Amino acid sequence: MIERIVDRDAEAFAGLYDRTAPYVFGLLLRMLGQREAAEEVAQEVYMTVWRNAAAYDATRGTPATWIGLISRSRAVDRLRSERSYAGAVVRAAKAATSAAKELHVMPDAPLSPAEALEISERRRRVRAALKELPSEQRRLVELAFFGGLSHSEIARATETPLGTVKSRIRAGIGKLEKILTPTHDQRAGTAGTGLE
Amino acid sequence: MDGERFRDLAIEHLLQGLQGDALREFRAEMERRGAEGERELARLREVMGSLALAAPPVDPPEALRARLVAQIEAEASEKPLTAEGPPSGGAGAGDRDVTPIRPEWGRWGVAAAGLAAALAFVFGLGNVELRNQAAVMQASLDSAWTALALAEGEAAAAADSLRRSLEGAEAALGIAGSRGASSVMLSGTEVQPFAWARAFIDPVTGRTLLLIHDLPVLPPDTVYQLWAIRGDTPTPAGTLTVGPAGSGRLESEDADLWLGANVLAVTVEPAPGRSAPTGPIVLAGSL
Numbered sequence: 001m002i003e004r005i006v007d008r009d010a011e012a013f014a015g016l017y018d019r020t021a022p023y024v025f026g027l028l029l030r031m032l033g034q035r036e037a038a039e040e041v042a043q044e045v046y047m048t049v050w051r052n053a054a055a056y057d058a059t060r061g062t063p064a065t066w067i068g069l070i071s072r073s074r075a076v077d078r079l080r081s082e083r084s085y086a087g088a089v090v091r092a093a094k095a096a097t098s099a100a101k102e103l104h105v106m107p108d109a110p111l112s113p114a115e116a117l118e119i120s121e122r123r124r125r126v127r128a129a130l131k132e133l134p135s136e137q138r139r140l141v142e143l144a145f146f147g148g149l150s151h152s153e154i155a156r157a158t159e160t161p162l163g164t165v166k167s168r169i170r171a172g173i174g175k176l177e178k179i180l181t182p183t184h185d186q187r188a189g190t191a192g193t194g195l196e
Numbered sequence: 197m198d199g200e201r202f203r204d205l206a207i208e209h210l211l212q213g214l215q216g217d218a219l220r221e222f223r224a225e226m227e228r229r230g231a232e233g234e235r236e237l238a239r240l241r242e243v244m245g246s247l248a249l250a251a252p253p254v255d256p257p258e259a260l261r262a263r264l265v266a267q268i269e270a271e272a273s274e275k276p277l278t279a280e281g282p283p284s285g286g287a288g289a290g291d292r293d294v295t296p297i298r299p300e301w302g303r304w305g306v307a308a309a310g311l312a313a314a315l316a317f318v319f320g321l322g323n324v325e326l327r328n329q330a331a332v333m334q335a336s337l338d339s340a341w342t343a344l345a346l347a348e349g350e351a352a353a354a355a356d357s358l359r360r361s362l363e364g365a366e367a368a369l370g371i372a373g374s375r376g377a378s379s380v381m382l383s384g385t386e387v388q389p390f391a392w393a394r395a396f397i398d399p400v401t402g403r404t405l406l407l408i409h410d411l412p413v414l415p416p417d418t419v420y421q422l423w424a425i426r427g428d429t430p431t432p433a434g435t436l437t438v439g440p441a442g443s444g445r446l447e448s449e450d451a452d453l454w455l456g457a458n459v460l461a462v463t464v465e466p467a468p469g470r471s472a473p474t475g476p477i478v479l480a481g482s483l
Contacts, residue, residue, distance in 0.1 A: 010269045017261060022253035025260075029412055030251040033390035034442065039260050050268045060238050065245025069210075072248055076212050123249040130250055143386055145247045150213035151204075166204050173207055177243045 002063055005053040013050055020064070021046075023123075024071045031075040031146050041074045048074070064122070076148035129179040137172035144169055197225050206237055210244045254412075363445075376400060380460055382481035384410070391442075393479050395460055402453065404433075406446040406462075411438050411478060414464065421465040422446055423473055424457040431457075435469040458483050 004012035024045055028038035048070050056066055130138055143154050151169065155162040205222040208214045214222055226233045377398045384391030393408035406422055414420065419437055423430040433453055438444035462479035 008271075010265065013268050014261075014265055017264060021256050021261070023249055023251075025256035026254040027248045027251040029254050030387075033384070033388055033410055033412070035257075035412065035440075039257060042256055042260055043264060046264050047267065050264075050271070061241050061245055064249070065242050068245040068248025069241065072244075073212060122246065123253075126246045126250045130247075139386070141247070144207075144211050144213075145244065146251070147386055147389060148212075150211070151208055152213075167200075169207060170200065170203050173240065173243055174203075176247070177239060180243060180246055181239075 002053055002056050005050065006056075013046075016049070016063075017046060020067055023064075024067060027068065027071050027146075028075050031072070031148060032078060037078060041071070041078055044074050045071045072145065072148075079148045125180060126176075129176050132179060133172050133175055137168045137175070140165055140168045141172040141176070197221075202229070202233075202236070203240070206240050207244075210237075210241055378483075380481050380483055382408075382460055382462065382479040384479055385477050387476045388412070388478040391479055393462065393481075395481070397454055397483075399454060401449065403449050404447065404454065406434075406436070406460075408436070408438065408444050408446075408462065408479065410442045411444070412442065413438055413440065417467050418464055418475075419467045419469055420444065420462050420478070421469045421473070421475075423461045423463065424453050425459040425461060426456045427458070430461070430473055432469060432471060433460075435465070435467075454483075 001012050001016055005016065021042070025038055025042055028041050028045075029035065032038050032041065045067070049067060056063065060066075061069075130141075133141065140154060140158070140160075143149050143157070144151070147154075149157065151165050152162060154160070154169075155165045158165070202225055205214065205218060205225065208218070209222050226237070229236070377396065380395045380397065382393040382395065388411055391409065391411045393406060395407075396405045398404070408420065411420065414437060419435040421435045422433040424433045425431070431453060433450075434446045434448050436444045436446040460479075460481050460483060461473075461477050463473045463477050464475040465473070466475075
């Protein structure tokens with residue numbers, strides 16, 4: 001599909017958009033929190049895919065990975081351009097930390113049948129892998145990935161020593177890598193977003 | 197450099213967190229490690245890319261697809277593609293010339309662009325192959341009609357949003373004027389870092405108003421649910437949804453609900469709400 005986009009096949013592009021847009025938009029919405037901003041950034045993401053399809057290197061990851069990282073990258077650019085962002089995240093992280101001590105939440109509620117039908121096998125594996133992480137590792141990985149915070153910013157926001165932040169994120173990513181590795185080995189058969 | 201240090205730097209690099217000396221150190225180490233370093237980086241990149249799938253999928257607006265298709269069909273008839281910018285999700289992938297369409301005037305901009313394309317065609321200003329031009333024009337017009345319909349819808353939504361805001365402000369004013377009334381700020385958690393809310397509580401009458409902002413519209417089978425928390429015990433305090441602008445309000449009159457409560461929190465729950473929280477916290481604040 002990427003090769004056809006390199007050849008400027010608009011139909012192939014539309015097909016790729018239809019298969020990936022809900023994932024890209026969902027990611028952007030989670031990171032940016034506003035539909036208008038997510039829509040703007042999604043437009044940037046897909047124009048990057050269209051214009052830079054020739055730069056895609058299959059040896060460096062799957063198309064879904066490529067598009068996912070472009071999406072995150074654009075969202076982080078947007079977040080960092082908003083001056084109040086760091087302060088807002090710090091406040092939110094502190095509020096969440098104190099609230100979590102008070103409220104016993106079960107965030108890992110089972111998926112609904114409708115959702116289970118919609119989501120890909122790969123997405124289920126990622127979510128399952130995240131759930132297997134100790135809560136502190138998962139929280140820091142999510143702050144880094146979805147919050148777009150640097151290790152230092154996370155350390156300040158969570159009032160955790162920088163070394164601890166680094167070691168927990170490293171350990172979390174390492175565990176995710178181990179859990180997800182079989183999927184990568186079976187790349188050709190990845191259900192994923194149907195891009196492969 | 198040991199393995200742990202390299203992985204820390206590689207992870208931060210992929211998360212766009214490396215700058216200055218650390219970035220130079222990482223690049224030098226990558227050069228030293230050669231193919232082995234590239235393989236390690238590729239593995240980490242795959243994990244990071246997979247994380248992007250962890251967010252719940254959400255259907256984007258139809259207008260986005262229409263805009264993109266119109267734009268790429270226009271470009272498809274121009275020069276062939278060449279690789280530019282770094283591949284595989286690094287920072288700065290060479291698309292800085294993409295001009296985002298601002299929501300406040302974007303619809304009208306698309307409509308104007310569609311009209312311009314149509315006029316250019318009608319008056320013979322196009323100098324490319326006729327069939328391609330017709331296809332581009334049709335896509336532009338389709339996009340323009342979609343944009344116009346959306347603009348009309350957005351105007352109605354904006355009026356509705358303003359009406360809700362005024363009603364909320366009026367109700368808040370009613371509570372704020374009471375003796376002993378207090379307000380509580382709720383901040384978005386990492387799930388919704390930009391969300392915020394304010395609760396106004398009249399402890400005498402128990403009248404409470406919660407105004408929430410910048411939360412996404414939920415699927416029909418889910419709601420936002422407010423909890424009054426005493427110590428370790430959360431008590432359900434009502435459910436609400438948000439409009440297209442991301443705002444919503446909840447009013448209640450239950451004086452007992454707030455006795456001894458020290459934390460307010462909002463979670464996402466299956467409709468019509470639960471007796472105990474099961475979903476992620478999106479807002480929290482201390483009384």
